[in-house]
Amino acid sequence: MNVDFTDKVVLVTGASAGIGESTALLFAKLGAKLSLVGRNEANLRAVAAECEKQRGVKPLAIVADLGTDEGIQKTAKETLDHFKRLDVLVNNAGISARTCIQLADMATFDEVFSVDVRGVYHLTKLLVPALIETGGNIVNVSSISGSMVVVGSLPYGMAKAALDHFTRLVALELAPKGVRVNAVSPGVTVSTIVKRMTGCTEDQYQGWLSSVATTIPLGEVCQGSDIAQTIVHLASDNSRLVTGTVVPVDGGLRFTSPSNLLIKQMK
Known part of the structure; x- marks a missing residue:
């Protein structure tokens, strides 16, 4: 079955870089009308411009912090005011932190959960009627x-575990309403999040990616486009009977020892 999102309205959060950027570009190629959300205005405008080049459909670019109620409300209102409908919500925006319980402070916990869990919960709640x-x-x-479970991934790992269960809970709740809810679970993926989290240089980051690739059964880290393809597949009619699933895209990394993962190697 061919995938076509012509005249479908798709909201992608965290669209100014990484997985969000790749996802926005793929939806644009498939004809979607896009609402793109990000905090970095310059990057977001650049991504929106690239999306418009794909099929000539100009996206709506919303600069907002999804860790705040104001940013969430702005995103929902501007999207629905502009398009009058919503067909797909991609909750991609997220932040991370490197810490453990012996070093953690509550400010870091609150910051991660405000975006990765509370922001998703609130935005989804506001947009469910439209969906x-x-x-x-x-x-x-x-x-x-x-x-x-990896030492050093607290509270990010907790937030993503909560998001997985949120996916299953809301999928069950909304199935009788005809709304599907799924998640994609990326492994190590080329993006800006690790560099922001660790403060490493580009050379250090590339060296780390090469090192991690040797621990992945399929021998490669993920590209943003790998995750985007799965997101689009789940959002399409090809997955019309798929709901409540969490689909890993990780090259098999989840089957390896947790000591091979991010935090230990990124010292």
């Missing part, structure tokens, strides 16, 4: 950190 109206669906972007 019920269109028979739309939701794709949440989680992480294998939600199912693998």
Whole structure:
């Protein structure tokens, strides 16, 4: 079955870089009308411009902090005011932190959970009525950190585990309403989040990616486009009977020892 999102309205959060950028570009190629959300205005405008080049459809760019109620409300209102409908919600925005219980402070916990859990919960709540109206669906972007236990991934791993269960709970609740809810669980993926979290240089980051690739059964780290393809598949009619699933895209990394993962190697 061919995938076509012509005249479908798709909201992608965290669209200014990484997985969100790749996802926005793929939906644009498939004809979607896009609402793109990010905190970095310059990057977001650049991504929106690239999306417009794909099929000539100009996205709505919303600069907002999804860790705040104001940012969530702005995103929902501007999207629905502009398009009058919503077919797909991609909850991709997220932040991370490197810490453990002996070093953690509550400010870091609150910051991570405000975006990765509370922000998703609140935005989804506001947009569910529109999704019920269109028979739309939701794709949440989680992480294998939600199912693998790695020292140093607190509270990010906790937040992603919560997101996985949120996916299952809301999928069950909304199934009778005709709304599907799924999640994608990326492994190590080329993006800006690790560099922001660790403060490493580009050379250090590339060296780390090469090192991690040797621990992945399929021998490669993920690209943003790998995750985007799965997001689009789950959002499409090809997955019309798929709901409540958390789909790993990780090259098999989840089957390896947790000591091979991010935090230990990124010292």
